[in-house]
Amino acid sequence: MNDFLTLYRDMLLIRRFEEKSAEMYALAKIAGFLHLYIGQEAVAVGCIHALRPDDYVIASYRDHGHCLAKGSDPKKVMAELFGKATGLCKGKGGSMHLIDVERHFMGGYAIVGGHLPLAAGLAFASRYRKEDRVVLCFFGDGAVPSGQTHEAFNLAALWKLPVIFVCENNRYGMGTPVERGMLLYKDIAERARGHGIQAEQVNGMDVVAVKELTARVVNMIREDPQPFFIEASTYRFMGHSMSDPAHGHYRTREEVGEARKQDPLILLKTRILHEGLGTEADFKQMEKDVIETVTGCVRFADESPFPEAGALHEDIYVE
Amino acid sequence: MVISYREALNLAMREEMERDLRVFLIGEEVGYYQGAFKVSKGFVEKFGAERVLDTPIAEAGFTGLAIGAAMAGLRPIVELMTFNFGILALDQIVNNAAKVRYMSGGQLSVPMVIRGPGSAAHQLAAQHSQSLEAWFCHVPGLKVIAPATPYDAKGLLKSAIRDENPVIFIEAQLLYGTKGEVPDHDYTLPIGKADVKRTGGDVTIVAYSKMALLALEAAEALSKDGIEAEVIDLRSLKPLDTDTVLESVHKTGRVVIVEEGWKFCGLGAQIAETIYEKGFDSLDGPVVRVAGEEVPMPYTRPLEDLAIPDKARVISAVKGLL
Secondary structure, eight states, X not given: OOHHHHXXXXXXXXXXXXXXXXXXXXXXXXXXXXXXXXXXXXXXXXXXXXXXXXXXXXXXSOOHHHHHHTTOOHHHHHHHHXXXXXXTTTTSSOGGGOOBGGGTEEEEOOSTTTTHHHHHHHHHHHHHTTOOOOEEEEEEGGGTTSHHHHHHHHHXXXXXXXXXXXXXXXXXXXXXXXXXXXXXXXXXXXXXXXXXXEEEEEETTOHHHHHHHHHHHHHHHHHSOXXXXXXXXXXXXXXXXXXXXXXXXXXXXXXXXXXXXXXXXXXXXXXXXXXXXXOHHHHHHHHHHHHHHHHHHHHHHHHSOOOOGGGGGSSSSOO | OXXXXXXXXXXXXXXXXXXXTTEEEEETTSSTTOOTTSTTTTHHHXXXXXXXXXXXXXXXXXXXXXXXXXXXXOEEEEEOSSHHXXXXXXXXXXXXXXXXXXXXXXXXXOOEEEEEEESOOSSOOGGGOOOOHHHHHTSTTOEEEOOOSHHHHHHHHHHHHHOSSEEEEEEEGGGTTOEXXXXXXOOXXXXXXXXXXXXXXXXXXXXXXXXXXXXXXXXXXXXXXXXXXXXXXOOEEETTOHHXXXXXXXXXXXXXXXXXXXXXXXXXXXXHHHHHHHHGGXXXXXXXXXXXXXXXXXXXXXXXXXXXXXXXXXXXXXXHHO
């Protein structure tokens, strides 16, 4: 499978996995908050494809895509959403706190802006130990006005920490459009440049462009440690969470429909077919494989046991 | 050897940084300034600026950075210039340091110490005089220590640095210059173990940090009136050594709890609840609390003195019980 097809397959897995999650939510198999990543898949997949397995990734609460892209077992991810003992975090984290240390996926965090200092710390550890690992830190446009974000930017710039801050600008912080959250919303990257951090914008719907930019940045900061800021313009096709219909009260059906024309899966598929890098048969096969995987995930999660009562008081302290 | 509380802390960190390269110190003015209270004197010269990191004034940022570094396997010591500024880092401490182990189902741990002075000094007014230990004690996932003497400070700080969990280590500005005997040899003290600093059979006084020293002074004065108080210095606030407290209550039947923090929802309320639950039958009277007044700390000395527990109030609380 060539690189383009792999990118497509990884995005497709996230897409189908999340569609299935929404279905399971409707069946009350999944509860709590469920924030879908549908529409933004090219950002996680493009960026993470440019990493080494031992590089760190850390994300916000909309974290299913990043976790799957980092290579976590989708069965364990689904089991976590179901709150099962076989989940990635034994059912204690849930949708917003997927963590897979073995894959160097350091977690989803649900206090907006709060994980950016952690990302700086992971990068600090890499420098302290004289390793060449880099850190990818994903967050939304809604985190940019937060104070912790700017404290992290300043420290990363000051101490030349190898962290790439990836702002997924999906144009809404929950229901608040970016222009009602920041005066300088047109060039968010400028906010990072104000801290002395190099920054670039990329079309977050174009997975190849995202990957190429990230690969270039990763090579640069591995050699010459420093932070970098990527603003990936993207769009969330679904609501903020499951309690919010796809278009909600804050945006129109037409706007969502328009954005869907830039669906990262369609864009890549068109390109692959156009450039002869794959055939309709390849896509059919991938679709079949992914559906099989996702069906297997649900079966695994469904059949897995809930944690025993004794688990309640475990994992609070290292004894 | 007789050394100051400040020197005891300095020695504890120095020994642990020599012992383990993963340990580093980070905070405002910890390097070239040698620490706002000179606790890290000589550190930047000895360990270099890579391991003794002066930060900008951004508590959430540098505390969060240290938590991230701990998640990656380093062992940071964060110095907060005072715990009042730690309020800015509460999100990091409560939402990340304390919880990430649980949220990850035991995959991650955060071996770190967050230390600095809490409580009032003299006339530093409302924003620099707070005793916030109860806030931290409330949170599962944290350990909280507040030692009163150089011996306890050194032994407990070394244990805190070696602990695999996030430890809140609360010092006091008025304790930094106090002196005490500390062994020449390397030692640690167990976290979660109280110390009976004075034995007596008439009443138990439970206290910690500066208030433990105040309780000892009060006990000496009471002794002149023929009242023998047992003084328990908790040293660790979370986990709390309830066994030592209850053992003393069984002996004396009377308890006074002294704390500098605000009374409502203060640590003393928790200790009293433990005594009522597990030692009720031993009590000859109600548990009495001497605590800070429910006011923002006033600047002016006469009012400040009224807001903080003193020897006279402890003595009067004990006498009221007998």
